[in-house]
Amino acid sequence: MSISELERMNEEQWLKTVMREIDDQLIRAGGSVAKSVKETIETRKLMWEDYARHIYTFDDAIEIKPHLDEMRRQESRQYFYQRMYRKLEKMAVSPYFGRIDFQESQKAIDHIYIGIASLVDETGMNMIYDWRAPVSGMFYDYELGPAGYHCGVGCIEGRILLKRQYKIKKGRIELMFDTDLRIEDEMLQEILSHSSADERMKTIVTSIQREQNKVIRDQDHQLMIVVGPAGSGKTSIALHRAAYLLYKERETIKAENILVFSPNWIFSEYISNVLPELGEENILQTTFQDYACKILKRNCEERNQQLEYLLTANEGKGYQIRKENICYKSSTEFIRLLDHYLKVLEEREFEDFYFNGQLVISKEECASIFNERYLFFPIAKRLSMVRERFFYLLEPLRRKRVQEIERILADGDEHLEEKELKALARMKVRQEAEKVIAKINRFTYLNYYEAYTQLFTNRTLFNKAAANTIIPDQIKEICSQTFKSLVEKRINYEDLTPLLYLKGKLEGFPRMSGIKYLFIDEAQDYTPLQYRLFKQNFPNSVITILGDLNQLVNPYSTADSIESIAKNLDFPGQIAIRLEKSYRSTREINRFAEAFLPKESRPKADSSIRSGRKPELIRLTAGLDEDITRCIKAFKNDGISSIAVVCKTARTAKIFYDKLKPLMELNLIVDDEGTLSDVPVILPVYLAKGLEFDGVIIPDMDAETYCGESDRKILYTACTRALHRLVIYYQTNLSPLAKGINSNLYEFGNSLRIRD
8 A cells, every 4th residue: 555745754753753752761761871870889889898898797787788778779770771771772773663553432543653662751652562562462463444452451442444564774764565464465575585594583573473473472371382384483483472471471470480492502592682682681591401411410412412323323233223212212102111110119018127126117107108198209209208217216216225235334344434435335336227227228219310220221120111011122122222321321312301200200300480481492302201391390381382393303203293292291271373384485495395395294385475596406517615615605696695504414514614614714513512603604404403594505415315214304404494595416316305306396407507
């Protein structure tokens, strides 16, 4: 819809008014920051000079307490003014991006401008509404016509008469038009076609779509499972949902009450800029491995190391057994075995415990403590209660025995002093009690690591735990491989989750009560047992899970389906939302990438909303290092700024890096220690998950590298990292997975076609 010249002038005038207000508030906020900093410094100086060296008595502490309280108040004010100043600085660049004209029945029309934060003038008028405000939700959820929103006074209904979008930079309107925000709208197309992936993920507040907004603002379900193709904005949605919750529940939750499980620390760094850009503090982030190792207080094989092994060591008996080992320990059958094993560990034959011929505790009382009185405690805790009861009952018997021995010693040797008599008596009793104490300690000792190790060494015990479960044919070899690593104190990644589960069941799970909202990204990478752990450790958290089974780089360790997660978590209020559209790659790249997937896994309809160049499939006619160098230079000449060379493995990435490094500046990432920068990066596909780049080069689509059916989703994941350009090389034999792709989906040529 075209905008008249008069309307355009009115908009420019309104922007000037807004910018003046922002400038005025910036000046005031800057003054408040400077004043609060000065007050805090002065208070600290006063405390140091007058009190710091004289806090020796309770009266001194009472005297200084008011000054400490005042300093905390000043620091809180300083933090508040600093946040306000940073928010206004961002608004000074782009104060708002949308507007709706909303009219309640028989009332005046409200002109509602929407930005990343609210702006209120001195009269109390809302000049700009925060995108998270209830009224702002209509911008994302409704087209022109009937609309409404919920707020503190109830449901407000009316009509949207106008919907307008803006692109404002440095206080100037660069683009403005009226829209109904259909998925193919002009603003979204403009944003996506000119977007550039840098080393950080960006906010998407200007282009949130209706189905994304539904996820962001949901507060009716304890469990939300979001499934969508590569580039559907799942991670962005999660971060914007976190920002929304921090705004909506700002009186009750803070950033430390929200936790994200990320696939790796490279990804965590990649997304670290989003919440600060939205005016919020960064929330807590961790990886499952770091979380588990912190609880176990043990180091283990990294997930990246496991993946590297699976993708490189594809021959030999040891590899085949390890593959079966990973697959088995990721299955629901292994969960059943562990649960059966816990029941076996709970089956205990108690006995009477005697000291000096006297009964300390009977087997009936031991059984009562363990099986009845403290049944609600985990097994190890119940055993410790038996032990504590034993020592409680032993103590009076020991004291009585000490007195008896003192009398005997006194009658036998008149030369011992009283102090010596007591010491000798206590030593004698200690020696007499050693045997029964050692016995009770052995009987009540239960260590999760040793119990897990014993499961794979004691064949009778394993068979008892495995009764009525399905076990793999290679179970003997699996047990041997597991035992070997455990006795060497080497925890393979596939054993990390079972160990954590067994520890929790035996000793009690660490309940993370401070985490109110939990986000689990790349959901397809977690096993059913890991989801059991999430439920145990975060029973009262609201959980948002995001994933795509097609982006699976470890086919041997995964949940059966995204939907099966709900069964493992088993929360009463849950919802599954499927996103259909992709906002990252062009239609041509998406169609090519989807051709690698099994037919049953491909999207039912076209998921992309914009077009671009077809992927290029190139057969090498010269050295690969020279061709990749020319390709990267050609990318840069075409304005492609963010470039990645995505290899199948870290080993391959290192080989290519060594070849390319003398020819150009490159950034190699092969583990969690790596960081993204503004130079082309070379990395394995499993570390590229969740990341996106303007241009992607896949250097090794040869039959020797991508040959099995399990490689289909790896190739899909690699291809969908690209926003605008995708170039794929092979040398002699093209991967059989690519040979069946329709030639209309790509451009075919040789390396001579790419020129500087």
